[in-house]
Amino acid sequence: MADPLYDLLAPYFDQQDAPAKPVPSPSDPTTQAYLARLATLSLPSLSSSEPQSLAQSSASTVRSLQALSKRSHKSIIASSSSLSSLSSSLPQLARHAAELQGALPELETASAHFEKTYSRSTENAILDRRRKAMLLARNVDRVADVLELPTLLSSAISSSGAAQGAGTAAASGLSNSSYASALDLHAHIKRLHTLYPNVGLVTEISTQAEQEMKGMATNLITSLQAQGIKLAGAMRTIGWLRRVAPELDQAWNYDQKRTSIGSNEGALGSLFLVCRLANLLSTLEALDPLRELADQEAVRRSNGGKNKDNWAGGQQTERYLKRYIEIFREQSFAIISMYCTVQEVWAG
Known part of the structure; x- marks a missing residue:
């Protein structure tokens, strides 16, 4: 049932701004709230204060709209442009969605093939090579x-x-x-x-x-x-x-009875003796100039024939033999004493 007050005011809705504003619906909550408020006002209020209140509300609404348009005019223009292109964008979106839906089976087939090819549960040379490369990069x-x-x-x-x-x-x-x-x-x-x-x-x-x-x-x-x-x-x-x-x-293992020398030191004893012998020989080879002088002296003595004193001269031979015997004696003693000491340590 329509509100009597709404029926009473309805003929006056189209007197001002009729082309710009639609007629409010009686079931609108705002309309119903305002009609209920009007019913509570007295006649003097309806004739004096209510028009002023409506005018103030209208002016305030206009100022708010002006401020909003000044502050958000770019967004409003962009929204209007987007809204105008929405009619063409929606069919394009629907077409792309259909294309995507048509490509889904092919994508599903490719993903299944990829999963089958590069699955960790199967032997794959590429994955194995990548796994080794990652392991090498981490370490x-x-x-x-x-x-x-x-x-x-x-x-x-x-x-x-x-x-x-x-x-x-x-x-x-x-x-x-x-x-x-x-x-x-x-x-x-x-x-x-x-x-x-x-x-x-x-x-x-x-x-x-x-x-x-x-x-x-x-x-x-x-x-x-x-x-x-x-x-x-x-x-x-x-x-x-x-x-x-x-x-x-x-230690060397012989079938025969071992001798006391070199029986417990293994090859190191022989190696030590060979090394020291090599040192002794190289030291004696350093006497080659003296030996050559002694040989030359012996040749001269033999070519000189019989002399009154066969023992005259011979200084070079004496010098060579003295130095040779001295070196041989010192080095031999050092080798034997060192070897015996080392052998005692090995035996201990």
């Missing part, structure tokens, strides 16, 4: 450290050889420290090779380390041939050799 620092082991080992051996050649006490301490570092590095490489025997990189590094250790053994053997080696230096060198080349320290 590149460790791999770099492992690759530097042969270089570090070579540096330690070279520095120990150079320090040993200096012959001073400080150089001897540095040589011992360098040899100890080299043995620690070699033990670490051997441990890596034991843990990862099937890794080609570790096997190659182990091979390089063995070559470096052979060079270290060569340096130690060369140091046993040095001139004027002392007992302490010889003991240290043999101790390093026992660790670098343990196969030389193994």
Whole structure:
């Protein structure tokens, strides 16, 4: 049922701004609220204050609309433009949606093929290669450290050889420290090779380390041939050799009865004697100029015929023999005494 007050006011709605404003609906909440308010007002209020109130509300609404249009005119214009293009955008959106829906089966087929090809549950060379590359990228620092082991080992051996050649006490301490570092590095490489025997990189590094250790053994053997080696230096060198080349320290197994000399020291005893013998021979070879003078003197004596004093001259021969016997005696005594001391240590 329509409101009587609304029916009473309805004929006056189209008197002003009829083309601009539609007629309000009687069921509109705003219309109903205003009609209820009008019913509570007195006649003087309706004739005097209510028109002023409506005019103030209208003016306030106009000012608000003006401020809104000034503040948001760009957004309003953009919204209007978007609204005008909406009629053409919606069909285009529908067309693209249809194309996307038509492409979904092909996408589903391609994704299924990709999943089947690169699944972790199946053998795949590409995935395996990528997995190894990722593993290498995560452990590149460790791999770099492992690759530097042969270089570090070579540096330690070279520095120990150079320090040993200096012959001073400080150089001897540095040589011992360098040899100890080299043995620690070699033990670490051997441990890596034991843990990862099937890794080609570790096997190659182990091979390089063995070559470096052979060079270290060569340096130690060369140091046993040095001139004027002392007992302490010889003991240290043999101790390093026992660790670098343990196969030389193994006792020889003979079927016959072993002799007392060289029965417990393995090949190291023979190696020590050979090195010191080489040093003795090189020292004696240094007397070759004196020997040549003695030979020349002997030739002159033999060509001179019979002289009154056959023992006249011979100074060069005497000088050579005296020096030869002196060197042979000193070096032989040093070799035998050093060998006996080393043998006692081995026996203990």
